[in-house]
Amino acid sequence: MRATLKDIAEEVGLSVSSVSRVLNNTGRISVEKRKAVLDAAKRMNYTPNVNARELKKQTSSTIGVIIPDVTNTFFVRMLKCIDHKLWEQGYNIIFCDTDESVARELEYYQLLKEKNVAGIIVSPARRSMIYENESQNINCVFVDNEPYMTEKPYSFVSINNMQASMELTQYVIDAGYRDIIMITGDLDETSSNQRLVGFQNCLRENHIGCTQDRIYFGDCHYKSGFEIVERLIQDHKLPECIYAHNNVEAFGAYAALRKHGIRVPEDIGLVCFDGEDPMSLHGINITGIVQPVEEIAEAAVEMVLNNMKNPGQHCRKLLPYKFLEGHTLKKN
Amino acid sequence: MRATLKDIAEEVGLSVSSVSRVLNNTGRISVEKRKAVLDAAKRMNYTPNVNARELKKQTSSTIGVIIPDVTNTFFVRMLKCIDHKLWEQGYNIIFCDTDESVARELEYYQLLKEKNVAGIIVSPARRSMIYENESQNINCVFVDNEPYMTEKPYSFVSINNMQASMELTQYVIDAGYRDIIMITGDLDETSSNQRLVGFQNCLRENHIGCTQDRIYFGDCHYKSGFEIVERLIQDHKLPECIYAHNNVEAFGAYAALRKHGIRVPEDIGLVCFDGEDPMSLHGINITGIVQPVEEIAEAAVEMVLNNMKNPGQHCRKLLPYKFLEGHTLKKN
DNA sequence: TTGTACGCGTTATCAG
C-alpha cells in the first residue's frame, strides 16, 4: 500500500497535521522534526493523494476535453496545444473522443461532471445535446461547433466561418473560376453550416447561380471527399474548382482526382479549410482558410480558467483567421 | 454549489446512508422513501462525486496515457483505440503529451501517481528515466519503446522490430534493390535501434556492405526525412531505395523527392513502417511493415487492467505485424 | 511549535 500522512506520522511519532504542515510548507515546525518528516517521506516513498487533497480543499486540477475525432488533424493539434497550455497552469486533461456520437458525448459530459472537473472544453459533434436538460451551471467552453438550441448562455471560441467562407469563395472567383462546387461538412454542425452559407452568399453576390447541384453533402471525412469526387468523375460532372469543407475531405478529393490522372491545379482547382498540413500532402499546401489552432486552443484554455474565477461569466470569441495561398489554384 | 447526499437527505428527511442506498441500489428501502429520494435527486440535479467515492472505496477508474507526440499518426491512433477500449471497461484517460521531453515524461508520471491512477500506459520518449529511483510497484505498461536500463521487471507490448526490419529489408533486396540506405529514428529508443539492427543484419546476411554511409540519423520527424533526402539529392548521392524508420519520416522523404521531380517508384524505391495511412499520401500506400495498432492498444489495455487484479504480474508481448505491399517499389 | 477536532462526499458496518 501507498504510504499516507498517517503512516509517516506514526513512523516519526508526530501528529498527522504536523506532517502535513511540513510537506506543504505551511506553519512553523522545528528543524529536527521537519527533517525527520522529510526523511521518512522520502524513505517511505510518500506520494500525496491529490484526489483526497482536492476533495478537502474543494478544488480540482483537471479539465475535460471532448472532441469528436482525434485522428482529425485539426482536433489533434488543438488537443496538443490545450494540453501544453493547461500543463503550464498546473492542470491535467481527461481525454474524451466521442467518435462523433452525440450519445457518447453526453455520457462523457456526465462522467466529467462526476469526476469533478474544474471545467470542460468541448468541440461538440453534430447537434450536440449537451445543454439539454442542463440546469447546472457547469464551466464549459465550446469550440468550433456551437451547441444546438439552447437559450442558456455559453462560452464559445472559433473563427467567423461564414465570413471566411465568403472570402475564400470570392478568392476563387477572382482567380477566374466560376464553375465551383462545394463538398460540405456535416450540416448539423454550425461550422459546416456557416461555411456553406458563406459559399452560397458569395455565389449570389457574384450572380452565379447557386443551384442545388453545386452542393454535395459530405461528412467531414476522407471517404466522403473521395467518393463524391469519384462519382463526379464517373458522371463527367467535374467542375472547374472544388471547395472542400475541411482538409480531410480535400485529401480524399485529391486522392480521387489523382487516381484518375486529373491534375491539380492544371485540370481542376481545389480549396478548403485548414489545408496547410505539410505532412499530409507531401509538401503541397492546399489554398484556403487556415484556422489559428494554437490561438483557439489558447483562448479556450484562457476562457475555461477564467470561468473558474468568475463563474457565470460567458464570453464569445471569434478569432482572426489566415488566408493561405497554396498550390492548388491556377494563377490568374 | 453541487448537491450532495447530505443535501438530499435533509431535503427528504432521511439519513445520508439511506439516500446512498437508494442511489446505489444497495440494501432495502421502502418504496415511497425510495421515490422521494429519486425525485429529490433529480430535482436537485444530483451528481455523485466520483473522487469521494473512489477515495472511500479505495479504487480508481482512471488510467494515465503518456505519449511522446500525439500528432504522430501511430500514436494518435493508438490513443484513440486505448480510449475506446478503456471506455468500454468504465475507465477514463488522463492524457499526457510529453513532446518527447524525458523531463516532462517524468513529471507527468509523478503526477499520475499523485492523481491515483489505476495504471499507466506509456510509450516512453528516448531513454526514458521513468523507472529510475522507482521503488514503488506501479501498474505500468510500456508500449513501442522499452525503458532504459532497469533490472526491475515491467510489462511491455510491441512487435518484434528487429525481425520485422530484417524481413522488410530482405523484401527490398529480393525486389532487386541493392543500394539501400536507412533513415533511422531516434536511436535512443529501442524500437529505432532494433529496426536499424535488423537492417544491418540483413544487409550483412546478403553480403551487402553495411558501411556507415548507408545510415542517416533521423529523429522520427517529417523534417528530418525531408532534409536528409534533400541533402542526398544535392550531393547526388541518392540510392536506389530509401528505408525510412516510420511513416512520418517517409512522408518527409517523399516530399523532398517530389519537390525535385524524382518519381516513386520509377526513379527510386521507398519503404517504411506504418505507411498505410490512406489519408496521408493521397491514396498511395508505402510498402513496408504495418504495426497492428489496434491489437497493440488492446493488449496494452488488457495488460494494465490485468495488472490491477494481479499486481506484480509482468508480461511481455510481441504481436504479429503485417507486411503491406504498397506502391512505392518497382515490380521485379 | 504542536496536537485535537472536524469536515470534504462517499460507502460500509453495526445496531436497532
Place this chain on the structure above:
DNA sequence: CTGATAACGCGTACAA
C-alpha cells in the same frame, strides 16, 4: 427497513 458511526487521505481552525 433505517440511522448512527467510522473511515478513506487530507488540510485547517482552534486550542494548548
